[in-house]
Amino acid sequence: MEVEVKFRVDFEKTKLKLESLGAFFVGEELQEDVYFSLPLPKLLRVRKIENLEKSFLTYKEIKDPGRNEEFDELEVEVSDFHTTVEILRRLGYIEDVTVRKRRLVYRLDGVTFELNDVEGLGGFLDIEVISEDVGEAKRKIWEVAKRLGLSEEDVEPRLYQELIREKERK
Secondary structure (H helix, E strand, C coil): CEEEEEEECCHHHHHHHHHHHCCEEEEEEEEEEEEECCCCCEEEEEEEEHHHCEEEEEEEEECCCCCCCEEEEEEEEECCHHHHHHHHHHCCCCEEEEEEEEEEEEEECCEEEEEEEECCCEEEEEEEEECCCHHHHHHHHHHHHHHCCCCHHHECCCCHHHHHHHHHHC
């Protein structure tokens, strides 16, 4: 089970805080995610990591709709982003939203930090733990979140595609 909490953050300040905690820098990813219309709590996307020349097809099911912190996820690497998107279109799936972001990935003590600069939305930090023990995973997430100066008020429970749709409506 993927357990993650997403926070709205200042990208540069959070980068410095992660480094001061001693988090190990894993790498940078330039991502483009194409999401397809499925009824929540199901998510279907094709992700291109441009600078690493990799693409993935991902199916997620949200296990706690509304909070969006617990996900059952299946992911497979695909050899061609555009062809995978086209296959899904031909199968009848409709493109919903495209999310573009710059992501810096860090790790510390079994916790993954994904610091995102999302095009049109700003800075976010996903703190993630993979575990079957959801309670223990959330305890670890909140322990490190507090060390970063983050609180419940900083949590962004909406999905990126929901935030983008809201912005487009305005």
